[in-house]
Amino acid sequence: MAVYVYSIVAATHPQRLDRLDGVGDPPATLRTVRTKELSAVISDAPEELRPKRRDLGAHQAVQERLMADGTVLPLQFGFITTNDEAVRAVLEERTDEFTERLQALEGCAEYHLKAAQDEDALLRQILEESEETRRLNEEIRSGRSSPELPLALGELVAQEVSIRQDQLAAGVVEALRKFAREQRSSPVTGDDFLSVSFLVDRDSEKRFVSAEQGLAEALGPDFDLRLRGPLPAYSFV
Structure with a gap:
């Protein structure tokens, strides 16, 4: 199933996602895809995704929660890919790039x-x-x-x-x-x-x-x- 990607953080980030909903109607459940160094926050992607207020708010709420606990690479609203394994493959292929960018954004x-x-x-x-x-x-x-x-x-x-x-x-x-x-x-x-x-x-x-x-x-x-x-x-x- 296609997945919606919210953001990328370091694997050591607390990733507190309790009481947060994902995009879609009904709201999707948030989960993470992890590698040794990185973690991506994702959910199942709805069949039709439009920039409605509720979905925009859900996307932003994830970023703000993660931002409160550490450095985040926030993806723009609407980023969808094929499945969990595709996300994991990108994290592994671009570990150095994402890690460098997380360091550049740290404390900002x-x-x-x-x-x-x-x-x-x-x-x-x-x-x-x-x-x-x-x-x-x-x-x-x-x-x-x-x-x-x-x-x-x-x-x-x-x-x-x-x-x-x-x-x-x-x-x-x-x-x-x-x-x-x-x-x-x-x-x-x-x-x-x-x-x-x-x-x-x-x-x-x-x-x-x-x-x-x-x-x-x-x-x-x-x-x-x-x-x-x-x-x-x-x-x-």
Whole structure:
């Protein structure tokens, strides 16, 4: 029977799975596949698996329970393979790789930061600080401009937005990276100009969070910084 794989831990990890349910309806029973060095937490895979709230919650609950007792390599939701033996074979074939990564994540948690800037505030800033943008805007508003000018203004504003947001994103990462062991950027969505994950040592968590809060205050009310964590280190597996 196909199996659903939640995470990989060291064989010495306590692996307390009592009173936890797996994915599926009815919920699957959790179990482990072990080798000498590693252990994978698995369950039978449901015939149809979709990212429903209950199943997402069950997957996350396993990661959080394991994370409370030690280092975890959390797999993304939805990882399914053929059977227990296939899982054991991968653990044996990639023992060194998984062990090295567990060591790299030891004593750490992931913090994910997204950031956006109020669009109207950004446009006002561009008009105030870019002489060429301001000139084109004033000419268009005068009613005496050529039909090409609105397009030229739009392209210029888009360039300014891209440059400024890239600089902002780089500045935010630079201010926080000193408190992290690693960082990984991911594609932005919506109005965000930044989406980045930090791997933070437990001993540095308070300083990291304090630095992020100070940064949010310094940027001001036109910015929206959303920090989530501590999380299982999905981005660094």
